Amino acid sequence: MATSRFTPAERGRQMASPRPKTRDSKDTLCRNILIYGKCRYENQGCAFNHDQNKADSFENSMKKSLNVDSPAFTPAQLQSGTKKFTFSSQTVNATPFTPKGGAQDGDVSGGGVFNPAAIREFTPQVPQNYDLHATGTTNGVTPEASGSVHDPFFAMSSMAQTLPAAQYNPYAEDQNHLAAAGGSYYTSQTGYTAPMQPLQYHLYAPTGPYKQDLTPYQRQPHDFFLREDIREELHKKADATRQVLPNSQLPTVSNHYHSLVPLDTPRSGANFFGNYVSWVYKATSKKNGHTYCLRRLQGLRLNNVESVRGIQSWKRISNGNVVSVIECFTSRDFSDNSLVFIHNYHPLSKTLAEHHFNTAQGSRYTRQFSVPESILWSYICQICNALKAIHAEKLAARCIDASKVILTDKNRVRLGGCAILDVLDYESTQPLVDMQQEDFIQLGRLILSIGTNTPALGSPQTVIPQSALEQFGRTYSVELRERVIWLLSRPSPQETAQKNILELACGLSSHFVDCFDTSLHAQDEVNSNLMRELENGRIARLVMKLGTINERPEFDNDPSWSENGERYQLKLFRDYVFHQVDSSGHPVLDLGHMISSLNKLDAGIDERIHLASRDNQTVFVVSYKELKKMVANCFNELAKPHGKQASRGF
Structure with missing residues (x-):
């Protein structure tokens, strides 16, 4: 047993480790x-x-005793142990080590000697301008070395040959195929791997036009979602499209159109088409599930079956101001002989008679203000566009009436009921030119009746009094009055030239420009609303995935499946996004935080977040990239027993 170096008395007096006695x-x-x-x-x-x-003198003497001229160190033989270590004669007679660092300043004999004084301090050069076409060095790379006179990071001359052919999917988990295809380009040019830039997780980019008259609490939802008035209107149209009648006694027409809902009621001749009673329904097709407008002419028997084939020419017309014709057939499903026309359905549309005239019987209210002139010019331009497409197919509209022209959107009109009179008057010998001339007269009567608030002036049987034109001229400009008179005039027998649609279009050229500008503004507004709703589908799918994982009662005979492993971290992430509270314990309803967090999760960025349990006993620090993989793994685990069809649509 080893003995102690100190006696018990010395150990008692010892307060610290003894210092080596190198000096007094x-x-x-x-x-x-x-x-x-x-x-x-x-x-x-x-x-x-x-x-x-x-x-100081003692320190100098100590330094002199430790210099390069000291004798070489020769270790003595170790006394402890049984084995004696010896050194070879070559080792013992080795030349003493002389460090080169002891040379005088400036003596740098030998090219490999490290001399700190000879190293120049690095001084970064501040760029004087940001000209992309400068011929100087950029980022340490000369234009000659990059093969272009421009910045090598903006040189696109050879990029087309080296970029990968596969399309880049920013939300795909595996990007190895893209990196392999374009690895040579990314490695040689920039040193990065695909993708070239990090994915921008916050993809909600509100674009104009902007609405300024919003209170602060409304601005955040407005930037992300549709305006409430537009959302309400679209919901109403969707509700009208899916509307059904309980215990309806209406039949299924031709074993094809079902769930009929009447769209009009009897109103003082408005439900008459020609000499036949007309009924309009909304119907759903069994073939494709789409909703159509079904117009039924009651008690009509066709003498010539070939007349139904006359709608083939109308099917070729595709115009934004004409309600498209789908098909025509006869039916006895209403317990009588009926002729049925199928048109495209525009929900919540109403006729110009319903919009501009109060058609309710016994009503005491009448319109007090005249229609703005810009709206009348818009009606003329839109109907002119419809007539141009119809006349180009050697057809005539013959349905320009306030009860047949429908308003489908703000100041957006369409000609409804087309092709019906062509089937009814299939054997008529009236020339096509005369029927096209009647289209101009009907358009003039329509504008005059709306401008003077006189529904009867739209009927062909009514004689237009001179007082109506004088009243119209006092309200509107001379140009509009002259255009209406031109539409109402008939060519005299001495005149051989007939009015044509191109002549009308040329006279409306300046107003066509105004309508075109209005349509561009409407398109900008639609695109702005679409940008707000663009990424909502991604968030909806992600929330549905989290909903199938979080708080699941049992899976694979494991009651605590959702409380273990990755599922528990996703539960904490759910609390981090939706269940935050302030210092007083009140819920924090921060819409921006929710959208930003879900976007980051969907993009899988490297940002880390702090997840804590509700009792603050469990804490995780994870990144969105790791959470995204957890969501994919857990959802695939749920979908695996049911096959690939279970995850269809995600």
């Missing part, structure tokens, strides 16, 4: 001299040296 304490400079400049115990028994000059 009288030669050691007192620390009080170094710190305070004097020692208060100098004359009271302090054992250290208080003369600083004497201490």
Whole structure:
């Protein structure tokens, strides 16, 4: 057993490790001299040296004893142990080590000697301008080395040959195929791997036009979602499209159109088409599930079956101001002989008679204000556009009436009921030119009746009094009055030239420009609303995935499946996004935080977040990239027993 170096008495007196006795304490400079400049115990028994000059001379003597001229170190033989270690004669007679660092300043013999003084301090060069076409060095790369006179990061000359052919999917988990296809380009040019830039997780980019009259609490939802008035209108149209009648007694027409809903009621001749009673329904097709407008002419028997084939020419017309014709057939499903026409359905549309005239019987209210002139010019331009497409197919509209022209959107009109009179008057011998001339007269009557608030002027049987034109001229400009008179005039027998649609279009050229500008503004507004709703589908799919994972009662005979492993971290993430509270314990309903967090999760960025349990006993620090993989793994685990069809649509 090893013995102690100190006696028990010495161990009791020992307060610290003994210092090696390399020098006497009288030669050691007192620390009080170094710190305070004097020692208060100098004359009271302090054992250290208080003369600083004497201490410096001792230090110099010690330095002289340790120089490069000292004899070589020769270790003695180790005394402990049974095995004796010996050194070879070559090792013992080796030349003493002489460090080259001891050379004088400026003596740098030998090219490999490290000389700190010879190294020039790095000074970054501040660029004077940002000209992309400058011929100087950019980022340490000369234009000659990059093969272009422009910045090498903006040189696109050879990019087309090296970029990967596969399309980049920013939301795909595996991008190895893209990196392999374009690895040579990314490695040689920029040193990065695909993708070239990080994915922008916040993809909600509100674009103009902007609405300024919003209160602060409305601005955030407005930037992300549709305006409430537009949302309400679209919901009403969707509700009208899916509307059904409970316990309806209406039949299924031709075993094809079902769920009929009447769209009009009997109103003083408005439900008459020609000499036949007309009924309009909304119907759903069994073939494709789409909704159509079904117009039924009651009690009509066709004498010539070939007349139904006359709608083939109308099917070729595709115009934004004409309600498209789908098909025509006869039916006895209404317990009589009926002729049925199928048109495209525009929900919540109403006729110009319903919009501009109060058609309710016994009503005491009438229109007090005249229709703005810009709206009348818009009606003329839109119907002119419809007539141009119809006349180009060697057809005539013959249905320009306030009860047949429908308003489908703000100031957006369409000709409804087309092709019906062509089937009814299939054997008529009236020339096509005369029927096209009647289209101009009907258009003039329509504008005059709306401008003077006189529904009867739209009927062909009514004679237009001179007082109506005078009243119209007092309200509107001379140009509009002259255009209406031109539409109402009939060519005299001496005149051989007939009115044509191109002549009307040329006279409306300036107003066509106004309508075109209005349509561009409407398109900008639609695109702005679409940009707000663009990424909502991504968030909806992600929320549905989280909903199938979080708080699941049981899976694969494991009641605590949703509380273990990755599912528990996703539960904490759910609380982090939706269940935050303030210092008072009140819910924090920060819509921006929710959208931003879900976008980051869907993009899988590297940002880390702090997830804590509700009792603050469990804490995780994870990144959105890791959470995205957790969502994919857990959802695939749920979908695996049911096959690939279970995850269809995600």
